[in-house]
Amino acid sequence: MKYQEIRAVYDKETITVYQAYNKSIALPAIKNQKFESPFSFNRMTWVKPSFLWLMERSNWGTKSNQEYILGIKIKREYWEKVLSLGVLTDPDKDTYKSGYEWEKLFKDAKVHIQWDPERTLKGGKLTERTIQVGISRFLIEEYNQEWIDEIVDMTPLVKKMNLLRKSGKHKELKRFLPIEKLYPLPVTIEKKIGIK
Incomplete structure (x- = not known):
């Protein structure tokens, strides 16, 4: 494995990315297959292809306002488009x-790319890092209307x-985990988003 790489269900x-929301946002999105108010179209929304990272972040869907876990299938052409527009959230010396x-x-970026420690089944941090992609308000309508499959x-x-x-049945739990594989990208995009 590389230090930073994209592993995903695709x-x-x-490609499937994950988000956690409350009932008022999640239920209409599930019903209509699109987001609508009170989902905010005026701020950045973050999507993550790592299931276990989101499980750690939402405490397995038990944190307030993160009770509903959505798997959002995005068309790959748009996923790669959004990555190609990305700017890292820190001034990585190998990239800039x-x-x-x-x-x-970064000041003009429509997409933010952040690398965070990948997580184990028990929530521990791994050395490898996984990607979070922040889609800005300039692209959020397009994301909602065109990217989502x-x-x-x-x-x-x-x-x-x-x-x-909670019962400690980790072996049984593993059977239900999404199978995430290395996502292939053109070298130009890999370099731009800090894959190494």
Whole structure:
């Protein structure tokens, strides 16, 4: 494994990313296969292809306002488009010539890319890092109208998995985990988003 890489559930057409929401946002999104108010179209929304990272973040869907776990299938052409527009959230010296160059790019960025420690089944931090992608308000309508192929309600499955986790049945729990594979990208995009 590389230090930073994208591992995800994907097929020929789509990649699955995860988000956690409250009932008022999640239920209409599941029903209509699109987001609507009170979902905010005026701020950045973050999507994550790592299931276990989101489980740690939402405490397996038990944190306030994060009770519903959505698997959002995004068309791969748009996923790669959004990555190609990305600017890292820190001035990585292998990616940018200087802090000044990064600052200028970051100020105008429509997409933010952040790398965080990947998580184990028990929530521990791994050395490898996983990606979070912040889609700005300038692209959020396009994300909602064009990029999304399907919104899957994963909440019942997550609840079942959490019960197994609490019972210490980690072997059984593993059977239900999404199978995430290395996502292939053009070298130009890899370099731009700090894959190494």
